[in-house]
Every structure is written in C-alpha cells, then in structure tokens.
Amino acid sequence: MKNVVISGADRNIGLELAKQFLNRGWRVFAGRFLMELPLLDELKEKYPEALSIVPMDVSKEESVLAAAEQVAKEAGRVDMLIHNAAGFGDHSGQKGERTDYSTFAVPYNINALGAMRLVNGFLPLMKDSDIKRLCFVSSEAGVVSVAHRTEVSSYCMSKTALNMALRLMFNQLQPMGYTFRLYHPGWVRSARVEKPGDPVPTFEVDGKLMGKFWPWETAASAAEQFIEDRDWEDRLVLIDNEGAAWPF
Amino acid sequence: MEKTVVIAGAGDPAGARLAKDFLKKGYKVFAACLTGQKPCQIEGAQPLEIDPLSQDSADRAAAAVREQCRTVDMLVLNYDCCPVRDAKSILDHPDYDGMIHAYEYNSIGPLRAIEAFLPLLKEGEGKRICAVTSSAASNNCTRDFTDFPGHVSKAPLNMAMNQLFNGLRPEGFTFRMYCKDPEAAPDRAGEFAVEYFTRNRSNEPESYKHSDENRLVMRDWMGIEIPW
Numbered sequence: 001m002k003n004v005v006i007s008g009a010d011r012n013i014g015l016e017l018a019k020q021f022l023n024r025g026w027r028v029f030a031g032r033f034l035m036e037l038p039l040l041d042e043l044k045e046k047y048p049e050a051l052s053i054v055p056m057d058v059s060k061e062e063s064v065l066a067a068a069e070q071v072a073k074e075a076g077r078v079d080m081l082i083h084n085a086a087g088f089g090d091h092s093g094q095k096g097e098r099t100d101y102s103t104f105a106v107p108y109n110i111n112a113l114g115a116m117r118l119v120n121g122f123l124p125l126m127k128d129s130d131i132k133r134l135c136f137v138s139s140e141a142g143v144v145s146v147a148h149r150t151e152v153s154s155y156c157m158s159k160t161a162l163n164m165a166l167r168l169m170f171n172q173l174q175p176m177g178y179t180f181r182l183y184h185p186g187w188v189r190s191a192r193v194e195k196p197g198d199p200v201p202t203f204e205v206d207g208k209l210m211g212k213f214w215p216w217e218t219a220a221s222a223a224e225q226f227i228e229d230r231d232w233e234d235r236l237v238l239i240d241n242e243g244a245a246w247p248f
Numbered sequence: 249m250e251k252t253v254v255i256a257g258a259g260d261p262a263g264a265r266l267a268k269d270f271l272k273k274g275y276k277v278f279a280a281c282l283t284g285q286k287p288c289q290i291e292g293a294q295p296l297e298i299d300p301l302s303q304d305s306a307d308r309a310a311a312a313v314r315e316q317c318r319t320v321d322m323l324v325l326n327y328d329c330c331p332v333r334d335a336k337s338i339l340d341h342p343d344y345d346g347m348i349h350a351y352e353y354n355s356i357g358p359l360r361a362i363e364a365f366l367p368l369l370k371e372g373e374g375k376r377i378c379a380v381t382s383s384a385a386s387n388n389c390t391r392d393f394t395d396f397p398g399h400v401s402k403a404p405l406n407m408a409m410n411q412l413f414n415g416l417r418p419e420g421f422t423f424r425m426y427c428k429d430p431e432a433a434p435d436r437a438g439e440f441a442v443e444y445f446t447r448n449r450s451n452e453p454e455s456y457k458h459s460d461e462n463r464l465v466m467r468d469w470m471g472i473e474i475p476w
Contacts, residue, residue, distance in 0.1 A: 061344060098363060099359070099363055101303060101356050101359055101360055101363070102303070104351075104352075104356050104359075105348050105351055105352060105356070108348070108351050108404070109344075109348060112400060113342075113344050113347060113348070116338060116342050116344070116396065117342075117344070119338055120338055120339075120341070120342060123338070123339070142407065144387070144403075144406045144407050144410055144476035145388075145475070145476040147407055147410035147411055147414065148414065149411050149414065150411060150414040150415035151411060151415060152359060152408045152411045152412060153407075153411060156407050156408075156411065157355065157404035157405075157407050157408055158404070160387075160403050160404045160406065160407040161351070161400050161401075161403055161404045163387055163403070164385070164387050164390075164399050164400050164403035165396060165399075165400050167387050167390060167399075168337075168338065168390070168392060168393050168394070168395075168396060168399055168400075169338045169393070171390075171391055171392060171393040172337050172338060172339070172393035173338070247388070248387040248388050248476065
C-alpha cells in the first residue's frame with residue numbers, strides 16, 4: 001500500500017484530494033488544522049482503515065514534527081507528500097488606500113515556510129520509498145513574470161516565496177531521486193466552513209458564484225498529475241488543472 | 249531645478265556608494281541608515297534613520313523630509329539583512345524565525361518605505377522608484393540550494409514591485425531593479441547603480457511596446473537583464 005500525507009485536508013481541495021487517493025486505494029494521512037470541522041470525521045467513517053487524521057498546523061514546527069512522528073509510528077514510510085495548506089491573508093492594498101503591512105508575514109509563514117517545515121519534517125520518512133514524490137499546490141498568483149494585479153498582495157508574495165523555496169529544494173533533492181509536482185489549481189470555488197453549525201457550505205460570495213472550477217474537479221486533475229510518472233522529471237514546472245504550463 | 253533623492257538603506261557600503269554618486273550628480277540627498285547600521289555620515293547628505301520593521305518609523309522619516317522639501321523625485325531602496333549567505337539546505341534545520349525576520353526586513357521593509365514616501369513622490373517630477381536587490385531572488389536563474397533566508401525573503405519583493413509597477417506606471421511612475429555584484433568589494437557593490445537609476449530609458453509614445461519603460465525589468469551591474 002502506498003502512503004500519502006496531505007496538509008490542509010479539512011475541506012475544499014485538500015479534502016477532495018484525500019478522497020481521490022482513498023478511491024485509488026492509497027493509505028491517506030490527512031493533516032487536520034480545523035479541529036472542529038467534522039468533514040474528515042465523516043470521511044473516516046467510510047474509510048476507517050485507510051484514512052488517518054493527523055493534527056497538523058504547518059505554521060508551527062513542533063506541530064509538523066509531531067505529525068511526522070505519528071505517521072512514522074503508524075506507517076513508517078511516506079511515498080508522497082502534498083503541501084496543500086494555504087493562508088490567504090486578509091489584506092491586499094486597495095486602490096487609493098494605504099496598505100497595512102503588519103500581517104503580511106502570516107500567509108508567508110503558512111504557504112512558503114509551511115512547505116519547508118513539511119519537507120524538512122517528513123523527508124526522513126521518504127528515503128526508503130521508491131516513489132519519493134513531493135507535491136505542492138501553488139498558484140499563478142505567485143508567478144512574477146505574468147503578474148497582472150495592480151495592488152500589492154500578501155497572498156501573491158507568499159506564493160512567489162513558495163515557488164522560490166521549491167526551486168532551492170528541487171536543485172538539491174531532484175538529483176537525489178526525489179520528484180516534484182508544482183500545481184496551479186485554477187480559479188477554484190471554495191466554501192468557507194470552519195466549524196459544526198456553520199451553514200451548509202455555500203460556494204457563493206455575496207450571492208455570486210465565484211471561481212471557475214469545483215474543488216473536486218481540480219482535485220481529480222491534481223491527483224492524476226501527482227501520481228503519473230513523467231520521463232522529464234529533471235524540470236520544475238508549474239502546471240495548472242487544465243495541463244497548461246506557467247512560467248515563474 | 250535641484251532633484252531630490254531619498255536613499256533608504258544608506259548605511260551599508262553599497263548604500264553609502266549610492267549616496268556619494270548621487271551627490272556627485274548634484275542631487276539633494278537624504279541618506280537614511282537602517283536601524284542597526286552605523287549612522288550615515290556622508291558629507292553633504294541629510295541623515296535620517298528608518299526601522300525596516302516599522303511603518304511608523306518610515307512615516308516619521310517621510311515627515312522629516314517633508315519639513316525640508318515639498319517633493320521627492322526618486323526613492324532608492326537598499327535593504328539587505330542577508331549579506332552573508334546561509335549555508336543550510338532543506339536537509340538541515342531551517343531557522344524559520346530568522347526567515348520571517350528576513351522577509352519583514354528585505355521585502356516588507358522597502359514596501360513600508362514606498363508607502364511612506366509615495367505622497368512626496370507623487371508630487372515630485374521624477375516619480376521613480378529604484379530597488380537594489382540580488383539575482384539570487386530570480387527563480388528563473390538560480391541554481392542554488394542553500395541560503396533559504398536570502399532567496400526566499402527577496403523573491404517576493406519582485407512580485408510586489410511588479411504589482412506596484414502595474415498600478416503606478418499609468419500615473420507616470422518609472423521603476424528600476426538593480427542586482428548588485430555579490431563578488432564586488434564593499435565599496436564597489438553599488439557601482440553603476442546610480443548611472444542605471446538616473447538615466448532615462450527609451451520612452452517613445454507611439455505604442456505600448458515601443459518603450460523600455462513600459463515593462464519592469466531587473467538588471468545586474470553589467471546592465472544584463474535577469475529573468476524573474
């Protein structure tokens with residue numbers, strides 16, 4: 001049985017990724033950040049053996065190391081690591097208004113440093129795998145060469161930082177036999193549910209359906225890309241849910 | 249008319265070099281050292297101090313400049329708290345707190361200064377924002393696998409500068425991104441920067457693509473374009 005660890009599996013893309021891998025017969029270690037949200041518990045009832053729920057806050061090193069310890073005890077080996085957890089930040093500058101930079105480090109800490117904590121913490125469990133695959137949900141929002149927004153955004157900056165951290169990791173780990181997947185999920189509809197009692201997930205913002213793709217659609221594309229072997233593993237490429245490549 | 253430049257980060261060798269070169273070109277120079285740098289004593293320049301981690305501090309520096317000048321023509325940002333490369337790779341134990349500090353300093357610090365000085369720049373004739381950075385911040389050309397604090401903290405500034413460019417270019421602003429030579433002796437690290445910052449680039453009005461000012465580029469000390 002193959003083992004995959006997914007950060008930020010509580011809802012939306014992460015939860016759908018967990019389902020994708022469970023459907024394919026993988027053992028899934030689902031990183032849980034929102035302790036009150038029951039969606040993972042409901043999934044666990046359907047897959048009592050194959051799904052393990054692992055408390056994981058990628059913004060804290062001790063949390064990631066504790067998660068790695070739990071996975072080490074339960075499985076001993078990790079074949080695939082997926083960094084899906086993301087923080088969006090509540091502040092990008094608005095035209096004509098001053099930008100508040102005081103919380104810009106929050107998404108940076110989750111999106112970029114979270115990926116480093118995850119890789120640093122779980123890499124020792126991957127050395128005996130014959131798959132050794134490191135997967136990251138990033139975004140075109142972090143692509144500098146086609147940056148199109150007109151206000152400074154903490155989210156975009158954090159994804160640029162993530163892409164740079166991945167570049168450094170790739171330069172070292174790819175020659176050691178690790179393979180990388182860097183994924184742009186497209187403009188995905190996401191539901192803001194955080195705890196039981198929250199209204200049934202609505203994918204609407206102010207009464208309007210935002211985004212182009214459902215989480216389960218992009219998770220299906222992602223799972224395929226993450227699992228499929230490539231004969232061009234010596235390149236780091238950001239590929240979106242429709243298979244198109246993006247520059248950095 | 250005399251032009252005014254504010255150099256945020258004049259307290260390291262590259263910044264001091266910038267201040268001297270701007271003075272030679274006849275600019276009125278405000279030389280702001282960053283907290284922790286030794287106070288700038290550059291003859292002919294007005295000294296300031298800015299704490300890279302504080303918006304209030306940048307705002308106070310801008311207020312001090314406003315007392316002397318009604319406008320600023322050019323803002324130069326030279327923030328680098330990682331001049332020595334960190335030897336750790338992802339296999340070692342990263343210093344996450346240090347990396348957050350580096351991000352706050354190298355990427356957010358310059359943005360705080362832009363925020364503070366933007367009103368003065370908007371009233372000025374020059375309307376130019378210049379940043380000293382490093383080719384290590386280029387995802388498209390780095391082959392390194394160490395020095396996460398330096399690389400990961402500086403790359404996001406490229407994103408922010410592109411977004412500022414998108415928003416401010418239509419208002420007449422121009423931008424310069426300059427990668428200093430990492431091998432140069434300290435007193436030569438800022439060499440050629442002032443020439444690059446002060447010289448206009450082709451700005452023909454006929455079409456959008458007919459101008460070198462209508463795109464944001466990063467160039468090294470040789471003038472060679474570095475990809476993002």
